[in-house]
Amino acid sequence: MDEKKLDELKEIARQSRAWIIKALAESKSGHPGGSLSAIDILTYLYFSAMNVDPQDPHFVDRDRFVLCKGHGAPALYTSLAMKGFFPKEDLLTLRKLGSRLQGHPDMRKLPGVDASTGSLGQGLSIANGMALAGKLDNKSYTVYAILGDGEMEEGQVWEAAMTASHYQLNNLIAFLDYNHLQIDGRIEDVKSGGNFASRFKAFGWHVLEIDGHDFKAIDEAVLAAKQELYAPSMIIAHTVKGKGVPFMEGAVEWHGKAPNKEQTAEALKFLGALKEDGR
Amino acid sequence: MQKKATRDAYGEALVELGHEFDNIVVLEADLSKSTKTELFAKEFPERFFQMGIAEQDMMGTAAGLATCNKVAFASTFAIFATGRAFEQVRNSIAYPSLNVKICATHAGLTVGEDGGSHQAIEDIAIMRAIPNMTVIVPADATETAKALRAIYHYDGPVYLRLGRPAVPIIYDENMNFQIGKANKLQEGHDLAIIATGIMVAPAMEAAEALKKEGILAQVWDMATIKPIDKEAIREAAKTGAILTVEEHSIIGGLGSAVAEVVVENSPVPMQFMGVEDRFGQSGTPDELLKAYGLTAENIAIKAKELANKKSSS
Numbered sequence: 001m002d003e004k005k006l007d008e009l010k011e012i013a014r015q016s017r018a019w020i021i022k023a024l025a026e027s028k029s030g031h032p033g034g035s036l037s038a039i040d041i042l043t044y045l046y047f048s049a050m051n052v053d054p055q056d057p058h059f060v061d062r063d064r065f066v067l068c069k070g071h072g073a074p075a076l077y078t079s080l081a082m083k084g085f086f087p088k089e090d091l092l093t094l095r096k097l098g099s100r101l102q103g104h105p106d107m108r109k110l111p112g113v114d115a116s117t118g119s120l121g122q123g124l125s126i127a128n129g130m131a132l133a134g135k136l137d138n139k140s141y142t143v144y145a146i147l148g149d150g151e152m153e154e155g156q157v158w159e160a161a162m163t164a165s166h167y168q169l170n171n172l173i174a175f176l177d178y179n180h181l182q183i184d185g186r187i188e189d190v191k192s193g194g195n196f197a198s199r200f201k202a203f204g205w206h207v208l209e210i211d212g213h214d215f216k217a218i219d220e221a222v223l224a225a226k227q228e229l230y231a232p233s234m235i236i237a238h239t240v241k242g243k244g245v246p247f248m249e250g251a252v253e254w255h256g257k258a259p260n261k262e263q264t265a266e267a268l269k270f271l272g273a274l275k276e277d278g279r
Numbered sequence: 280m281q282k283k284a285t286r287d288a289y290g291e292a293l294v295e296l297g298h299e300f301d302n303i304v305v306l307e308a309d310l311s312k313s314t315k316t317e318l319f320a321k322e323f324p325e326r327f328f329q330m331g332i333a334e335q336d337m338m339g340t341a342a343g344l345a346t347c348n349k350v351a352f353a354s355t356f357a358i359f360a361t362g363r364a365f366e367q368v369r370n371s372i373a374y375p376s377l378n379v380k381i382c383a384t385h386a387g388l389t390v391g392e393d394g395g396s397h398q399a400i401e402d403i404a405i406m407r408a409i410p411n412m413t414v415i416v417p418a419d420a421t422e423t424a425k426a427l428r429a430i431y432h433y434d435g436p437v438y439l440r441l442g443r444p445a446v447p448i449i450y451d452e453n454m455n456f457q458i459g460k461a462n463k464l465q466e467g468h469d470l471a472i473i474a475t476g477i478m479v480a481p482a483m484e485a486a487e488a489l490k491k492e493g494i495l496a497q498v499w500d501m502a503t504i505k506p507i508d509k510e511a512i513r514e515a516a517k518t519g520a521i522l523t524v525e526e527h528s529i530i531g532g533l534g535s536a537v538a539e540v541v542v543e544n545s546p547v548p549m550q551f552m553g554v555e556d557r558f559g560q561s562g563t564p565d566e567l568l569k570a571y572g573l574t575a576e577n578i579a580i581k582a583k584e585l586a587n588k589k590s591s592s
Contacts, residue, residue, distance in 0.1 A: 107346070156335045
């Protein structure tokens with residue numbers, strides 16, 4: 001990845017973070033922490049990796065994306081809006097009655113959303129189904145997914161992990177947004193023992209570990225994953241919950257609440273984004 | 280009367296459809312010999328996905344395949360399809376209204392010897408409560424094959440309820456199956472018997488017996504529980520009394536679905552035959568149906584009581 005591309009991605013991510021904050025402030029609810037921890041990966045996917053067309057959201061050869069941790073919807077919506085699937089102003093309708101931007105992604109309402117998700121643990125199975133269809137139809141598309149680390153406590157994730165390796169879904173590249181926090185506290189304290197790399201290796205996956213906020217590292221991991229001939233790839237992305245907004249970083253209380261007016265202004269100041277257009 | 284299990288008809292019809300339509304895929308959770316999807320697996324191994332004993336994952340995978348223009352048929356026992364994987368069916372399949380056909384075998388008491396843990400008696404209630412879901416319970420092998428073709432052509436999630444034991448074949452090949460349309464099997468004016476699934480055959484048998492006693496029962500095969508055929512129910516209500524019969528809990532299934540229409544439009548006395556709010560147990564299918572009162576003889580007794588109640592009121 002050249003410096004120009006790197007700068008472009010950084011700028012898109014910065015603007016995206018501002019839109020996430022503004023959308024959440026407007027809706028007065030939602031999940032900032034896990035949206036901000038995943039936005040760099042999403043920015044990379046939609047602006048550097050994925051073959052998608054905002055003018056034709058359903059074209060059959062497109063790459064697919066499944067947000068398994070569906071509560072990170074504000075991040076996905078922002079990436080889709082930045083990409084041009086719908087006007088950025090629509091982000092301010094997040095979670096409001098009648099909005100296409102539901103609390104969790106709804107593939108029937110919003111163009112660009114490939115799978116309805118939200119109930120944790122279900123997304124990876126859906127991604128597997130897409131990858132199986134790709135193999136069956138000899139398509140060359142890639143299926144991308146982002147899972148949460150708290151989500152690893154759901155048993156279905158491990159059922160799906162077995163399926164992906166059994167069917168040699170090397171056209172599946174998943175990210176684990178490893179920000180160490182879930183609603184009730186640190187995931188190490190709640191239940192998950194960590195060791196995600198060895199767990200996925202034991203389940204037959206090709207595992208990589210990176211800094212989930214480093215675009216070059218994300219790029220290298222995805223390129224390596226694409227070289228894999230048999231196994232699905234799990235890119236364990238070490239992230240910071242609330243990344244980019246200092247008072248939200250690593251703070252469990254910012255899992256699922258919106259910033260008030262003052263907090264919003266402060267957050268936007270940190271993001272260098274005071275003007276309405278996010279710049 | 281010739282007999283055949285609806286699961287056998289399912290397995291065969293799936294192969295037939297598989298030859299005609301290459302966008303059909305089949306998913307299975309380690310029960311292919313019982314659900315009869317093994318027939319499809321042998322014919323089309325590349326379109327058959329063995330998911331192992333992982334019903335939740337199977338439903339999600341079926342959903343993912345359906346987003347890529349496949350028509351996904353997912354099979355396991357009814358208890359696992361609607362119980363174990365309920366929320367996957369609700370959120371991954373029905374919420375986005377994906378083209379997944381949940382074809383569950385071994386529904387009801389007639390699972391038999393495996394006992395109450397494996398006998399789904401609440402699956403119709405669970406599935407019909409989910410928005411976007413269509414619920415179909417074929418009465419025999421012929422209707423199963425026709426229903427399978429119909430749900431292939433229908434775009435959206437469907438729950439197809441199938442059984443384990445061989446049951447009488449009541450329809451010939453010329454029968455017409457339409458989703459949402461009940462079949463009137465006998466004219467009558469003293470009362471109406473509305474049955475579904477494998478209880479349709481004993482309901483017909485009961486109606487024959489009632490004729491000898493001068494009671495003419497109108498008999499309906501309500502194969503589609505949702506969307507329910509309101510027109511048929513209104514016609515049935517004109518007889519002045521309705522008896523519903525199902526191999527399912529009397530809470531939330533066919534009887535409830537019929538009652539919802541009856542009380543709103545044309546209140547008449549009703550009686551509900553089914554499993555009376557208790558679990559099943561081990562036994563042969565025939566022993567169990569007898570123990571739970573789901574026989575032609577018992578249907579005739581209840582029908583007679585209801586007809587008398589109607590004429591005395």
